[in-house]
Amino acid sequence: MDLRLPSSVHVFERGWLSSNNILFSGEGGTALVDSGYVTHAAQTLALVRHRLGERPLERLLNTHLHSDHCGGNALLQQAYACHTAIPALDAARVAAWDEEALSYRATGQQCARFSFDATLAPGDTLQLGDLPWQVLAAPGHDPHALLFYCAREGILISGDALWENGFGVVFPELAGEPGFTEVGATLDLVASLDVRLVIPGHGPVFGEVGAALARARARLDYLAADPVRNAQNAVKVLLKFLLLERRALALEALPGLLVSIPLVERVRRTLLPMAPHALAQWATAALLRAGAARIEEARLVDV
Known part of the structure; x- marks a missing residue:
């Protein structure tokens, strides 16, 4: 080629x-x-x-x-x-x-x-x-x-x-x-x-x-x-982008951080109806499954 x-x-x-x-x-x-x-x-x-x-x-x-x-x-x-x-x-x-x-x-x-x-x-x-x-x-x-x-x-x-x-x-x-x-x-x-x-x-x-x-x-x-899939993908991508930018994020801060992003909060209210802590847990698990992050000392760390 x-x-x-x-x-x-x-x-x-x-x-x-x-x-x-x-x-x-x-x-x-x-x-x-x-x-x-x-x-x-x-x-x-x-x-x-x-x-x-x-x-x-x-x-x-x-x-x-x-x-x-x-x-x-x-x-x-x-x-x-x-x-x-x-x-x-x-x-x-x-x-x-x-x-x-x-x-x-x-x-x-x-x-x-x-x-x-x-x-x-x-x-x-x-x-x-x-x-x-x-x-x-x-x-x-x-x-x-x-x-x-x-x-x-x-x-x-x-x-x-x-x-x-x-x-x-x-x-x-x-x-x-x-x-x-x-x-x-x-x-x-x-x-x-x-x-x-x-x-x-x-x-x-x-x-x-x-x-x-x-x-x-x-x-x-x-x-x-299923538009929910696009919403889920967006949340994962935006969280990964934050990780790329900051290299590590405190796990306890993730719920507040995610809902502070207007687009994520809109998605949470309209397409992914779950509490902020549940959304953070779901997004964290999704990145871990994909091998795109790891947990280290109560922090989500970029991979």
Whole structure:
């Protein structure tokens, strides 16, 4: 399988607290797609500086504005004064810095305030790494998310719309808005493209796109059959994110911590009707079963 990237495209695979970053160079200038989480911003800057050397970072673009994809924006703007482009449908929220509408307050996550110079919308075309890229809509995980597709190279930058094994939490459904149908439509769009390899928001670059789409559709069918499953997945993901950020959490503090996150509390009241301590016990057990955490000295510790 050919997973080679053009020499003008470099991927920093970051893990799960920070999204992957895609750095472009070439005669047409330099650019970065997605900047990771705010607590990793200094590391993002160091990675970019190491790769670019004396060259400046001229442009910054975001597939979507969840905190793990744009948390490094502010520091990169401070360091480089880079021209920044964000999804058009989020422009008013960023201009007003509405942390509720941008999901940061709802998810209990952080994001340093940043500005923008331009917007991106489906149908736009870009030049990144001396290659032409199409901007495509990718609603579902985030209603305003975008894909970047280079037909010449068969490369798709998918954000959290498609991973090698699934996709991001379907957040709109948790707020009472449609999301499952939109995920399906995005997967259909990806299937219609001639994609050789995918650069996902998390995880390694992968080929075998048909197999990944089949796994994603099976996952979607499973979640859509019972919305409680999507709610349970969201609680697990948000708790794991806190663990990734803080490394360890006191067990006795978990009930209060979870219900202090507005989205988790909404889910608890509407889809997972259980007392806060019961929800904390359930979420802890779920992470332990998955091998994503361990208990050590009355603390839940990241693995």
